[in-house]
Amino acid sequence: MAEKTTKVDEQKQVIYHPDFFKIPEDGGAPYLVASKCRNCGQLWFPNLRACPECWSDAFDDAPMERAGKLYVYTISNVPQPGLKAPLAFGYVDFPNGIRVGAQIDVPPEQMKDIRIGMDLQVEAGVIREDKDGVKTVSYVFRPVAASKGGK
Amino acid sequence: MRDVYIIGVGMTDYYYRKSPMSDVSLGQVAVYNALKDAGIKNKQVQSVYTGEMPGLSGSICFGQQVAITLGMGGVPMMNVESACSSSALAVNLAAKDVAAGVTDISMAVGVQNISAHRTSGTAFSPDLNNPEAMQGLTMPGLYSMRARRYMENFGATSEDIALICVKNRRHAMNNPRSQFHDPLTVEQVVNARSISEPLTLLMSCPNVDAGAAVIVATKEKAMQLGTKLIRILASEVTSGIFTNGFRDMTWMEITARGAKEAYEIAGIGPEDIDMVECHDAFAINEFLYSEAMGFCGHGEGVEFLRSGGSDYGGKVVFSPRGGLLSCGHPTGASGAAQIVEMTWQLRNEAGAMQVPDCKTAMTHVTGGGVYGTNNSVCTINILSS
Known part of the structure; x- marks a missing residue:
């Protein structure tokens, strides 16, 4: 995680979809990128082959604000094969009208503090690890006030 | 045709x-x-x-x-x-x-x-082409979020949700093909171990x-x-419609759309349906689907159940065979199994499960999760004797 960035090159890890999840190389905060249809203006996330509404295939990147409000969440105590429980997952509604689902990356003892309507922001975190130890890094949500947290 | x-x-x-x-x-x-x-x-x-x-x-x-x-x-x-x-x-x-x-x-x-x-002890999920599945979303997790939002919007409680399990287990006790014949209490359902909060093991269909x-x-x-x-x-099949927007997760758009189309094809309405086998993979579903199918208004599912509207003697009997909750869910087989059991009802051959004077019946089964939709698929069959 964040405090281990010096070891990143020694770890086996992949970034899930760097085309719509950007981690700036200058150390800036990570963020999501929506696609705006050049023809009808509709926003989509993640990027799509063509606009489902008007069938235009021309899009512009539309970087998203990092913080949004939690619409709903669950804490999975029986996870997918290969993932560890408890695992918190939620849908966050962003100011641009896009809803994104991702892990809520807080330690298990803080999961009881998750609330509908709370402010969460996009961070980078490990979302899964395969049986060979390869970590997948992608977007996760953490509370705005405690964004240094995480499992 | x-x-x-x-x-x-x-x-x-x-x-x-x-x-x-x-x-x-x-x-x-x-x-x-x-x-x-x-x-x-x-x-x-x-x-x-x-x-x-x-x-x-x-x-x-x-x-x-x-x-x-x-x-x-x-x-x-x-x-x-x-x-x-x-x-x-x-x-x-x-x-x-x-x-x-x-x-x-x-x-x-x-x-x-x-x-x-x-292997037991893991949850079904959409496949990993789905970005939300990559993030760990499971099918119990998806329905748990629908349940939590339903509780938030309409004030429903875990005990309300548990009543669905109690009713459908009571129905399954009359089904010789179900292996779940012990009655359930609200207390047992609510206190069962958590699968994905707020849904418990007994609010989830067995494999x-x-x-x-x-x-x-x-x-x-x-x-x-x-x-x-x-x-x-009517034999109606439809698919999910993609959106990234702020969908209301308590309104099952694909089922509402599929049911409306099925009623139009059949030339009838929900008031003509005597029984429904719905996709009650999780207990919250019966509230969501009884509303989406038009048996009661949005947010009125709990009252519909508590008033007996969805049980024997009510407007329509939901899950007389015991539903997925108390027959279990043999995923690929469930759609046909619902139709088999519905046919026995319409022939008046359903034994102790028989819905009195059953003339018109409906099965409903959705499927899968593609992010940005309610479900990938919804299939509704309406049969009449």
């Missing part, structure tokens, strides 16, 4: 924990029983559609494996998959063959042997293994065979 009738149905028990037979045998028992029920021979079936999830079993040409050694080879056989809807789709395709005049008699088969291919088969035919064939005429009034 020609009218289509159900002339034969057959199935296995819903085997919990461990099927006593292989995947292929589950299918063959169901097919054999359905042919016997119809009073026809293997070679009279002119096309076979099989719903099974190879993503769970790893099967290849599964329907042919079931039917060819039963001497049914030489006719078109196709295997269809859309998660829990798989064999409901198979029924739709078989019915289309008859309706279009391609065949006079066609068969749909549904099979899933989950216990042979899945079971089963096979089911449905034979459809023209009216002429049905009359020749002397079976009680059970007509398919």
Whole structure:
């Protein structure tokens, strides 16, 4: 995680979809990128082959604000094969009208503090690890006030 | 298009924990029983559609494996998959063959042997092409969020949700094919271990293994065979519509749309339906679906249940066989199994489960999760005696 960035090159890890999840190389905060249809203006996330509404295939990147409000969440105590429980997952509604689902990356003892309507922001975190130890890094949500947290 | 009738149905028990037979045998028992029920021979079936999830079993040409050694080879056989809807789709395709005049008699088969291919203690999820599944979303997790939001919006409680489980278990106690015959209490359901908060183990359908088969035919064939005429009034299939926006997760758009289309095709409304087998994979679903199908208003599901509206003696009996909650969910087989049990109801052959004066009945099964939709698929069949 964040405090281990010096070891990143020694770890086996992949970034899930760097085309719509950007981690700036200058150390800036990570963020999501929506696609705006050049023809009808509709926003989509993640990027799509063509606009489902008007069938235009021309899009512009539309970087998203990092913080949004939690619409709903669950804490999975029986996870997918290969993932560890408890695992918190939620849908966050962003100011641009896009809803994104991702892990809520807080330690298990803080999961009881998750609330509908709370402010969460996009961070980078490990979302899964395969049986060979390869970590997948992608977007996760953490509370705005405690964004240094995480499992 | 020609009218289509159900002339034969057959199935296995819903085997919990461990099927006593292989995947292929589950299918063959169901097919054999359905042919016997119809009073026809293997070679009279002119096309076979099989719903099974190879993503769970790893099967290849599964329907042919079931039917060819039963001497049914030489006719078109196709295997269809859309998660829990798989064999409901198979029924739709078989019915289309008859309706279009391609065949006079066609068969749909549904099979899933989950216990042979899945380890316990993990949850089903959409496949990893789905970015939300990559993030760890499971199917119990998705429905748990619908439950939490429903509770937030409408003030429903865990105890309200548990009442669905208690009702459907009471129904299953009369179903000889279910292996869940002990009554449940609200307290047991609420205090069962958590699967995905706020849903507990007993609010989630068990994984079971089963096979089911449905034979459809023209009216002429049905009359020749002397079976009680059970007509398919509507066989409606639709798919999810993608959106990234702020969808209301308590409103099951795909089911509402599918039900509306099915009612229009059948020329009836929810007030004409005597019983429903709905996709109650999780207990919250019966509230969501009774509302989306128009049996009560949005947010009125709890009151509809508590007033007895969805039970024997009410407006419509939801899940008289016990539903997925108390029969279990043999995913690929469930759509056909619902139709088998609904046919017995319409023939007045449902024994202790019989819905009095059951004339018109509906099955509903959705399937899968594609991010940005309610579900990937929704299949609704309306039958009438």
